[in-house]
Amino acid sequence: MLELNNLTAGYGSFQALFSVNLEVKDGEAIAVIGPNGAGKTTLLRTISGMLPVQSGNLSMEGTSLKDVPPYRIIDLGIAHVPENRRLFPSMSIEDNLRMGAFTPNARPHYEERLDFIFNLFPRLKERRSQIAGTLSGGEQQMCAIGRALMSSPKLLLMDEPSAGLAPVIVNQVFQLVQQIRDQGLTVLIVEQNIEQVLQIVDRAYLMEVGSIKISGKAGELIQSESLRKAYVGL
Amino acid sequence: MIFDIFLVEAIINGILFGGVLALLALGLNLVFGVVDVVWICYAELVMVGMYSIYWGNNHFGLPLVICVVIAIFAVALLGFLIHFLVIRPILGTPPINQLLVTGGLLFFMQSLATLLFTGDFRNLGLHLPVLELAEMYISFSRLIAFVTALLAMVALYMFLKRTYLGAAIRAISQDREVVVLMGVNPQRVYLVASALGGGLAGLGAALLILQYDVHPLIGISFGPITFMICVLGGLGNMIGGFIAAFVMSQLISLGGFFLETEWGYVIAFVFFIIMMFIRPQGLFGNRS
Numbered sequence: 001m002l003e004l005n006n007l008t009a010g011y012g013s014f015q016a017l018f019s020v021n022l023e024v025k026d027g028e029a030i031a032v033i034g035p036n037g038a039g040k041t042t043l044l045r046t047i048s049g050m051l052p053v054q055s056g057n058l059s060m061e062g063t064s065l066k067d068v069p070p071y072r073i074i075d076l077g078i079a080h081v082p083e084n085r086r087l088f089p090s091m092s093i094e095d096n097l098r099m100g101a102f103t104p105n106a107r108p109h110y111e112e113r114l115d116f117i118f119n120l121f122p123r124l125k126e127r128r129s130q131i132a133g134t135l136s137g138g139e140q141q142m143c144a145i146g147r148a149l150m151s152s153p154k155l156l157l158m159d160e161p162s163a164g165l166a167p168v169i170v171n172q173v174f175q176l177v178q179q180i181r182d183q184g185l186t187v188l189i190v191e192q193n194i195e196q197v198l199q200i201v202d203r204a205y206l207m208e209v210g211s212i213k214i215s216g217k218a219g220e221l222i223q224s225e226s227l228r229k230a231y232v233g234l
Numbered sequence: 235m236i237f238d239i240f241l242v243e244a245i246i247n248g249i250l251f252g253g254v255l256a257l258l259a260l261g262l263n264l265v266f267g268v269v270d271v272v273w274i275c276y277a278e279l280v281m282v283g284m285y286s287i288y289w290g291n292n293h294f295g296l297p298l299v300i301c302v303v304i305a306i307f308a309v310a311l312l313g314f315l316i317h318f319l320v321i322r323p324i325l326g327t328p329p330i331n332q333l334l335v336t337g338g339l340l341f342f343m344q345s346l347a348t349l350l351f352t353g354d355f356r357n358l359g360l361h362l363p364v365l366e367l368a369e370m371y372i373s374f375s376r377l378i379a380f381v382t383a384l385l386a387m388v389a390l391y392m393f394l395k396r397t398y399l400g401a402a403i404r405a406i407s408q409d410r411e412v413v414v415l416m417g418v419n420p421q422r423v424y425l426v427a428s429a430l431g432g433g434l435a436g437l438g439a440a441l442l443i444l445q446y447d448v449h450p451l452i453g454i455s456f457g458p459i460t461f462m463i464c465v466l467g468g469l470g471n472m473i474g475g476f477i478a479a480f481v482m483s484q485l486i487s488l489g490g491f492f493l494e495t496e497w498g499y500v501i502a503f504v505f506f507i508i509m510m511f512i513r514p515q516g517l518f519g520n521r522s
């Protein structure tokens with residue numbers, strides 16, 4: 001579904017990704033893990049067009065994303081739950097979700113998607129007119145995921161959905177990701193909660209200073225010596 | 235007793251005047267909130283609108299209502315063009331450039347108007363009735379202007395609340411990077427907001443020409459006060475601007491009532507300066 005070939009990207013003259021190769025197949029759940037500053041967010045931002053590609057290639061279902069304007073990426077079925085959620089803080093939950101269905105392709109399905117998301121997150125339904133900035137961290141994350149799901153994406157990019165949440169809520173978030181992928185959605189998730197994320201994904205990539213260091217089946221990576229060494233305490 | 239009636243009349247006039255100021259402040263705030271650029275020349279757009287109404291009505295003999303519609307569209311187009319030709323190339327450059335280009339536009343429009351229309355004061359020659367209500371005199375043109383301004387603001391509010399484009403306009407002023415992920419093309423929203431801001435200036439022109447003569451420097455009468463209202467309400471904060479418009483208009487009206495009209499403006503400006511010391515972010519501002 002998604003293919004990255006020797007992808008290089010960065011900020012101005014600063015290079016943050018070095019020749020990254022990564023593949024996400026239809027229906028898979030993939031994790032990208034790695035320490036702070038490794039370039040995980042940069043990777044997702046490059047996929048969704050927020051950062052330009054410096055060299056290499058990336059394609060979604062065979063369509064090269066290099067010349068697609070950033071605001072058209074969503075039309076190809078890619079939705080992005082950004083780092084730190086980035087809700088529109090002074091808009092209501094419902095207005096935030098409405099923004100998720102902004103594209104002309106998504107608008108006709110607004111009601112139907114809203115029902116789907118309220119089903120997934122009954123809490124959002126109860127609070128539909130509450131201002132997003134006043135929600136708890138967990139609720140904000142639900143709203144951010146809901147907003148991304150409004151466009152009926154094929155591929156969901158998630159950037160540390162469990163960051164800054166209480167342990168109980170973290171478990172809920174991972175259950176939810178499991179639920180989302182059970183419904184057939186393809187997921188590319190960036191996480192620091194390595195042990196938990198490796199239990200819900202098929203494969204994972206370990207990223208360090210802008211390159212992929214190890215990749216493999218989640219079950220095998222959990223056993224991996226080098227991963228254990230790199231992340232003491234696992 | 236007589237004294238009280240005049241006071242009430244002054245208060246009512248202040249409220250009526252506030253409606254038009256609120257409309258102008260809303261237009262300026264809309265553009266600022268979305269594009270993050272202050273149009274220093276906003277009141278000159280109003281002047282262009284007033285001249286187009288005057289010209290259409292007086293020169294071409296078109297019915298006033300048609301002239302108003304033309305003026306709204308003409309100034310909306312002007313707003314669109316200002317963004318497309320002048321603002322777009324300097325987006326992302328240091329903020330001082332915004333002041334320079336929109337300030338330059340201000341003098342350009344003033345001078346062009348003087349060249350085209352001379353410095354003469356012109357009006358439509360309308361004689362709208364003055365309403366007498368419990369011994370108070372309320373100008374009918376002010377009442378029309380107030381009601382129309384309120385209706386326009388309600389319509390804009392509905393647009394912002396109920397439509398996808400309206401939601402995108404609100405969203406982009408909160409996070410201009412992340413809206414792109416949702417399929418919003420910011421450049422298009424900027425153009426829409428600029429055209430809307432222009433259209434509001436055009437409507438403001440229609441309401442002001444009912445009460446004031448148009449001349450090339452008319453912008454001076456409304457530009458600074460509109461800008462101060464926006465700053466007082468918190469730049470980009472539409473509700474704040476709305477309330478600040480009525481605060482300022484009331485100060486002007488009451489100052490004029492207790493002293494003289496000019497003193498009303500002096501008091502309003504002094505109030506503004508003091509408030510800037512106490513709350514530099516504006517009465518309702520939360521931006522830094």
Ligand SMILES: Nc1ncnc2c1ncn2[C@@H]1O[C@H](COP(=O)(O)OP(=O)(O)OP(=O)(O)O)[C@@H](O)[C@H]1O
Binds near residue numbers: 011037041
């Ligand atoms: N806007 C920016 N301008 C310049 N450099 C940046 C910018 N954003 C990130 N970087 C740099 O790019 C590198 C990768 O950052 P990135 O945010 O992708 O890391 P990350 O893996 O997501 O880290 P974290 O786990 O802390 O979120 C870092 O060295 C960072 O300093």
Ligand SMILES: [Mg+2]
Binds near residue numbers: 042
């Ligand atoms: Mg990150």
